[in-house]
Each structure stands twice: as structure tokens, then as C-alpha cells.
Amino acid sequence: MPPHAYPAAPPPPTAGGWGPPPVPHWTPAPPPPPGPTLFDRLAKDGAGSKLLAWVGGAVTLLGVVLLLVLAVQRGYLGPLPRVLGGAALGGALVGLGLWLHRTPAGRTGAFALAATGIAVLYLDVIAATSIYEYLPGGGGLAAGLLIAGGGLLLALRWDSAALAIGVVAACALCAPVLTQGFTPLLVAFLLVLKIAASPVHLKRDWPWLAVTAGVPPLIASVLVINRADELTLAGISLLAAVIGVAAAVLTVKVRPDDVTALALAVGSPLPALLTTAVLDRRLGAGVAGAVAVLMLALWAAGRRSLPGNFAAAVGGVGVFALFQATALALDGGTRAAVVLAEALVLAFLAKVLASRGPLLGSLVFGVIGTLLTLGTAVPPRLLLDEPWRADTAGFLVSGVLTALVLGVLAVVLPWVASGLGVLGRHPFPWVVAGVVLLYAAAGVVLCGALLVSQDVTGFLFGHSIVTVSWTVAALVLLVRGIDRKSLRVAGLVLVGAAVAKLLLFDMAALDGIARVLAFIGAGLVLLTAGTRYAKLVATRRISADS
Incomplete structure (x- = not known):
């Protein structure tokens, strides 16, 4: 045995003697038992009685509705006996029902x-x-609010979601028959x-009650389009939006993870936004703006107190409604300028609040505003063709303002992002x-x-100024980019763009003194840029060596 060598320790004993420890045997978990089938549910004790009771109630209610309609059509009894009979x-x-509820059976x-x-x-109240x-x-x-509220409070007292849903569903399904559409x-x-169901839903987590009470007014608000005057339609759609959103906010305050609250917050304003398609343009813009x-x-008030997904959804609907209001209220170049201005406001809001939600809205508005600018306010033909033949002074003023806002947004949006x-x-x-x-x-x-000069002279001198301004911007970027690689790259790219414009566009499109000024001006700026930039780089190297 070599020096300082010791025998290896024996393995720990096991149940069968000396040897390696046993490897535990893994057994898969048993599959969960299958849920009850429809046959099993119907075969349960008491299942038939529940089915018969609710089917009987539905048939009875339908019979009452048909009786009221038939009594009107054929003149049975008088109006007052019909109303009193329905109430009785x-x-x-x-x-x-109150008497039967005293015993569990x-x-x-x-x-x-x-x-x-x-x-x-x-x-009966509707009739x-x-x-x-x-x-x-x-x-x-x-009167309807008192009756529905009393019924839902009774469901709350009896702790019966079936009773609450049954009341709301029965009233909502049968009401169109009595209101004649x-x-x-x-x-x-x-x-x-x-409104009557909202307090009950706040007290009990009954999501189907929220759906049953929240969806019918939204559907009816859409189906009532073209069946009411414009002011009534606008008022009803806005009222439905306010009530639905308010109920959603109250619900999410009590239960932050309630999915139905999120769905109602997004869905409640949609009928109001849909009605703008049939309203007068100004009235539609007012509805969307509201x-x-x-x-x-x-969104601004509850950004920190509401759940993140809920606040984001509310803000997204608000931004969409803002764009719709802008599109309805304005047209042409004015619309493009306002959309870009809204994008700029959203970008600054994102900076102040340090929130990415407004930044996304700013990006969307910026893309739409840029497309509108290219299509109407500052089309490419303005830069490449002969626009002085058709464009008015108002169009050109709108183009200046739109392009100015677009340029500011192109700087601010990346800075904020x-x-x-x-x-x-x-x-x-x-x-x-x-x-x-x-x-x-x-x-x-x-x-x-x-x-300044709405003829060929203005067009030619304008392009010469553009070329020179590009070279000046390139000089600024190069000087500022001594210590920043990104600015240096941008400056060099801009130099290439200016030279390409000189050779590919200015040489062919410009004429006479305009072409001369473009080439001389750009050449002098590029010469100055090269000289100055070379001097700065040399000075920087000398300082680094010393």
C-alpha cells in the first residue's frame, strides 16, 4: 500500500446488506376520475324537479307575454284590467315562492x-x-328599477345565482316583444x-349575472341604430357606455381578477363608437370625443389604483376613440396635423408618467399621421413634381404646419422611447x-x-435649400459625434444622401442658378465639414497621445 493511502470507506448498509442505496421507483399519478356525464346529471335525485320547475316558469312567462299581445290585438277586456291582471x-x-321557500324541500x-x-x-310595467x-x-x-332591484335583492338574500340570472334573462328576452321591437x-x-344587477354582482361573484345583465343593452344599442333620431341615439349610446364602464370599474375594485369586468369595460363603449357611422359628422365626432x-x-385617474391589464385596456379604447373623433371632425391636411399633434402629446405624456402605454398610442398615431401626411398634406409629388400649378396657399400653409409637427415627432418619439x-x-x-x-x-x-414664390422659381430654390440644409445637418452631426458613434454614422449617411440628391435629382430637375446654388452651397458646406471634422479628429488624437 502506498504511503498516506487509506482504504475506501465501505458503502452504507441497506436493508439487504452492504451495497449501493436503492433507486426509488417512480410511479405516475393516477388519472383524474371522469366528470359526470349529462345522463348522470339528469339521473340525480331531484334533477327532474329542478328542470320541470324552471321549464314551467319559462312557459308560464311566455304565456303571459303572448296573452298581453293577444289582448291588445283582439281587444280582450280593457287596458286597465290587463295591467291589473298582470300585476296580480x-x-x-x-x-x-316566498311561502314555498320556508321549507328546504x-x-x-x-x-x-x-x-x-x-x-x-x-x-307588466313595460306594457x-x-x-x-x-x-x-x-x-x-x-317602477321597473324598484321591481328588478327587489327581485335581485331577494336573490341575494336567498343566495341564489339561478334566481338572479333567471330574473334578468327572462326580462331581457321578453321585453322586445312588448316594446314592439x-x-x-x-x-x-x-x-x-x-343598474339593478350591479350591486348584487359587487356583493357576490356571479359572473354569469354580469354577462346576462351587461350584454343585452349593448346589443340593443347597436340594433336600435336607424330606428331613433340622432340625438336620442347619441344619448342612449353614451348612457349605455357610462353605465357599463362604471359597473366594470366598481367590480374590478372589489375583485381585481374579474374577467367579466374587463370585458364590459372594453365592450360598453363600442356601441357608442359604432353609432357614429350613422350620425351627423359633427355629432358623431362629439360622441366619439365624449x-x-x-x-x-x-385611465389617468386609475393608472396606479386599477389593475394593469384593466387600465391598459381602458386607455387603448380611449386612444381609439380619440382617433375616431379626430377623423370625423377634420379632413385633409388638417386631420394629418392634428393626429400628429395628438401623437406628440401622447409621447410627452409617456415621458412625464414614465409609462409605455401612452408611448404605444403615440407610435400608432404617429404611423397613421405619417400615412395621412404622405397621402394628403405633403404628398411626394410636392417634392418631385410641379405642385405650383394646382396647390393653393391654404394647402401649402397646412403642409408647412403638418411637416413641422411630423419633424418634431420624429425627434421626440425616439428620444422618449x-x-x-x-x-x-x-x-x-x-x-x-x-x-x-x-x-x-x-x-x-x-x-x-x-x-413665398408659388411658381417654378420657388420650387427650384426650395430644392436647393433642402440640399444645402442636409449638408449642414450632416456637419452638425459629425461635429457632435466626435465621441458618439451613432451620431457619426448618421452624419456620414446624411452626407451620402445629400450627394445622392445632388447627382440623381438636382442635376436633372433643377435649372440655371438654382442648380448652381445647390452645388456650390452643398460643396462649400461639405468642404467645410471635411476640414473642420479632420481638424477635430486630429486634435482629439493629439490630446489622447499626450
């Missing part, structure tokens, strides 16, 4: 009877308001159901921003030159 039947059904029937009775009372006009619109809605009054009665103010104010850590080291976004900035600067110069 509804009250009797509710009373019978009768509660299934009690839920169905109470839901049917409350629905009969609510529909008294819509068909017989015994109640004014406001009085009928108030989709009318503003129907939307109002459906909104009453939504939705934008509502949603953006909610870089400050928020969105832009990395990839050069593509910076190249795009640089191209947009060059186009905007050329638009400002060309439109301004044509305003």
Missing part, C-alpha cells in the same frame, strides 16, 4: 316561482309604459336591469426616424418656398 298574477307567483320550486313572478311584474302609456317614460323606468325605450329598460374623454380620464428603455442598439428604428425627419424637413422648406 306576478304578485301571486312571488307570494307563492320546496326551495327549488320557490326559486322558479319567484323568478317568474318578478319577471311578470317587470314586463303599461310602452303599450298603454299609463306611465310616463321616467315613471315606468323608476328594438326602440330607445327598450334600451332604457335593459339598462335598468343592468367616449375618449371618459376612457382617458379613467430611448429614455424608457424601449429602443435598443438596433439601428433600424433610428434609420426610420431619420428618414421621416428628412422628409418632414424637406416638406417644410418646399412648402415655405412655394408660399
